[in-house]
Amino acid sequence: MSGAHWALAGALLAAMATAGAAPPDTLPGEQVYARCAACHALAQDRVGPHHCGLLGRRAGSVPGFAYSPAMKNSGLTWDEKTLDRFLAQPMKVVPGTAMTYDGIANPKERADLIAYLKHANETPECRALSSAPR
Numbered sequence: 001m002s003g004a005h006w007a008l009a010g011a012l013l014a015a016m017a018t019a020g021a022a023p024p025d026t027l028p029g030e031q032v033y034a035r036c037a038a039c040h041a042l043a044q045d046r047v048g049p050h051h052c053g054l055l056g057r058r059a060g061s062v063p064g065f066a067y068s069p070a071m072k073n074s075g076l077t078w079d080e081k082t083l084d085r086f087l088a089q090p091m092k093v094v095p096g097t098a099m100t101y102d103g104i105a106n107p108k109e110r111a112d113l114i115a116y117l118k119h120a121n122e123t124p125e126c127r128a129l130s131s132a133p134r
């Protein structure tokens with residue numbers, strides 16, 4: 001075998017080792033989030049409010065977003081528990097909400113989705129939003 005072949009094999013092995021050690025850049029919840037993307041984005045208000053900074057936020061509190069009175073007055077603060085309940089049956093948990101979505105019945109999908117929403121705070125788009133002047 002020539003020297004060039006060995007060099008190529010070494011480069012391939014190094015590339016494989018790097019790929020194995022890198023943290024996963026997609027979480028399973030990202031696929032579940034595709035169902036929300038018709039109305040939501042992480043860093044922009046669309047039909048629904050943006051999701052950066054969601055965990056720890058009071059329901060209905062994004063400045064300038066036109067929430068329903070039901071959401072504004074729900075008294076909820078978003079954490080793993082309240083999100084899990086809300087996302088299972090949005091229209092039952094916040095009766096009168098403008099989020100006309102049936103919900104996600106599968107608890108594993110909800111858990112994956114909530115993990116994704118937490119992780120989303122560390123994405124560049126959310127970091128840019130939280131450091132932007134309001």
Ligand code: HEC
Pocket residue numbers: 032033035036037038039040047048049054057058059060061062066067068069070071072078087096097098099100101104113
């Ligand atoms: C059909 C459009 C639509 C879809 C699909 C949708 N949403 Fe919403 N969402 C809304 C609207 C509109 C609101 C504002 C509700 C209100 O004011 O009552 C909202 C509000 C929310 C809120 C409350 C945010 C806050 O600032 O208090 C959360 C959390 C949320 N959505 C999560 C999700 C997730 C997660 C998904 C995907 C599983 C999803 N939504 C799918 C339209 C949608």
